[in-house]
Amino acid sequence: MLHALTTYAQNNLSDSEPGFAPKDIRWEIVLTGPQTATPVPCGDTSRKDYSGRTFKKCPHLEQRELIAGGITRSHFLADTLAVVTLFNEKEEPPDAKTQEKHRFFIQLLRDASGAMPQLSAVADLLDDETKLAHLNRELRELKAKATDKASFKVDGDYVLDSHLWHDWWREFRRSLSAEPRPEASTMRCFVTGNHISPALTHEKIRGLPGGLPTGDVLAGFDKEAFQSFGLEQGCNAAMSEESAKMYTAALNELIKNHSIRFPGVQITYWFKKTVPREDDPLPFLSEGQGRETGAQTENGTRIALNDARRLLRKIREGAKHGEKVDYLHDNQYYAATLSGMSGRVMLRDWMEGQFEDLVVAVNTWFDELEIVRLDGSIAYGPKFFAVLSATVRDPKDLPAPYVSAMWHSAMNHQARIPEQALARALDRFRVAIMTDEYVNPFSVAVIKACLNRTARLSKGGEPMLSPHLNTEHPNPAYQCGRLLAVYAKLQRAALGDVGAGVVQRYYAAASATPALVFGQLTRLAQFHLAKLESGGLTHWYNDQIAGIMQCIGDRMPATLSLTDQSLFALGYYQQIAEMNRKKETTTPEEEKNNE
Structure with a gap:
């Protein structure tokens, strides 16, 4: 990782040098004559994320250098307004330490004026209490803060942009080294x-x-x-x-x-060869989450999905016809997942690989998370934060190690999705079902994605779970979930809304120990069938139940593992969605009469 970062700095940060650092300057103090100094906001103040103008090569001292030899020092040419002008929002007198830093700031300007004569005028300004008081009054009117960084503009030129002081500064800094x-x-x-x-x-x-x-x-x-x-x-x-x-x-x-932030983690990434913004695949996964309405989220997801597929076609068609775009082929990606922890950087994950593999991973992520909604329509693969949110009660509860592991599986289609994602998603689905609340389709999408990826990596071949219902699925747990969905719909058809129905009362037990519960549910179903007023409806439900029972076989499963409980949930959900989809065009009785 260190080698990759160093290479990045050599290729992209030509100004990187010990004793220098980029800084965001909020205020420029403009000197247009010996008697005139005006504070002006620096940079584009109309931006929502305004932090000033970034100067890429500013003089900089580390903390150990600021206090070396027991001397209190300030930075050179740019520091906080409290240090530079003794500014204070409440017009309180500065403390002794701030005054000492202010005097050191002025002394640095005088010492460097031999290399850059313009700095002498700046030092004279800051040494004049009357001019300083006037300058600070103007800063208060402009709502400045003592912690804002400030620098100077003399005769139309920013002192930070000049190279005249560089050699002097290097020599001064060397004098501080032990x-x-x-x-x-x-x-x-x-x-x-x-x-x-x-x-x-x-x-x-x-x-x-x-x-x-x-x-x-x-x-x-x-x-x-x-x-x-x-x-x-x-x-x-x-x-x-x-x-x-x-x-x-x-x-x-x-x-x-060049980073993406999720709860508890910061993901930095870059490419060996520069990739245009429109062909960067990671924003397809990450951008926009948490700032959109439902319709905007759906539209943004579709656009991201189309962009990901377009990029993959672009790579593969270029390779097929020998028309390779340089940055799409033989390119490398690098990504580090980082957190801060009590003053130390925690490297949670490091990834590097081929650019094409990253594009394939993003496409796979969208494909694996595609799921039918309860109304029968398709919920296209969600973006990353929507996936995380679907597995917890509150996104604030997301632990950083979990977020890091999920991101790893999103960027690498050969990596397993963490098993805790399956457990979390199943828990959220179970709570929603048993309390008759909104069922987030992305919780079910996570269940499907976890099962499919595990099957693909463990057994090879195509996964057996599709976004829609699979009536021929061989696992009895999946079919048990389907059966519970039919029983629930049958109860509603026979009795109407009865409050806590079979799902609310029996889902937890049925999804864990079906053999103990489904006998009673089957007896209830016979009672509900007798209550139906339509003979066609009775036949339809009998056919549905018989077909599912045939798939289950002679023996109902005694207990279900986490994987089987997940299949149970998926079978239940997809059966409900299928029945709702058919309800849009035909009733069960009409369907029976059409057979």
């Missing part, structure tokens, strides 16, 4: 294999769910339990400062611009 440890001088870099002096600490990774606001470390050895052979800190996983900078810069950039 002498290298003797044992570190001959260690090999984990990434390059070169002899290097290891960086003792690495930059933090920011923006992870569960992580600290200040960031989390991927490679950290601050506790003795993490150290080996008497080595301290970064010597336990030796990387040069340049290598450490590359992998941390790559991860931070990917998390910010």
Whole structure:
């Protein structure tokens, strides 16, 4: 993973260098003369996710450098308004530490003015209490916050865009570095294999769910339990400062611009060759969930499904006719599933593989999750978050390890779907059935997908479960579920709405120990058949029951495993959907008369 991240940084982050980092600047303080300084919002303020303008190469000090030698330091050229202008929303006097950082900020500007003379005017401005007070009044009127980052624009140019200060800054930062440890001088870099002096600490990774606001470390050895052979800190996983900078810069950039967030996890991904947005298969799975109405979700799912199939056809037809598109063939994907945990980065999963395999996996995901609705229409394969939500009472209950395992199975069609997904989906379905609540078709879709993928990977060949009812399914548990559905419909036809019917009273027992329950249910069915007023309807139900009984065979199953209970649920659901579908065009009596 570190090698892949380093390669990504080399190819895409040319500005990646120790002592520099991208920063979001919300305020530019514009100097147009010796007496004039105006605060202006920086970047596109109309955006909902406005965070300022991103400057890709800003001077940056790590925490250990900010406090090296017991000196309180600030950053250079860009820092919070509290440090830069002593700004405070409540007009309270700054504390001693903030004042010390402010003085250090000014001193850095004066020291660097030999390399960039324009900085002298900025230092003079910040040293003038009257001008500073006027500037802060304007910032309060603009609703600025003390934690917003600010920098400067002098004579129409951003100081952060200039290269004049770069060499001065590199030299200043080197002056903060401690002498290298003797044992570190001959260690090999984990990434390059070169002899290097290891960086003792690495930059933090920011923006992870569960992580600290200040960031989390991927490679950290601050506790003795993490150290080996008497080595301290970064010597336990030796990387040069340049290598450490590359992998941390790559991860931070990917998390910010190329990642997907689900409860508890952040999924970063990239490709060896650049893929246009319209041909990136992962947004087909992930985009839009949680922000759409029902109709919009259905439409978005259909569009995603069509896009996934279009992309797969594009790859296969190109290979067939020898018209290969470069980024679609011989391309590689990389994906890391990450979480923050008490200041450390938790790598939950790492995947890499061929781009075509990823496209196949996305198509397989949609196909496996296709299921009939209770009204007989088709619910096309849902997006990823809809699948997760269908297996829990509240999406907030989703545990991160479960989300990570489910994502792995979505991206790899040769990986099993976690068994707990089957148990969770079955539980949600059972609760909905027994309480007569809305049955989420995606819960049933997860059951079907789990069973089919297990069958495909274990036995080979085509799976036996389709989106619609399979009257010839050989498993007795599936047929038992069908039989309960027919009994439930028979009761309603005979007695109308009786409140708690056979499903609410018997589903739990029937789906676990059918042999103990179906005898009583069959006797109830005889009573209900006698109550029917239509002879044609009686014959129709008798034929349905007889046909299902023939499929079950001579012996009703005594107990059902988790897999069998899942088949029971699927048989029940698909039988209901089939009867509802036929009800749209014909009644059971009309169907009997037409035979």
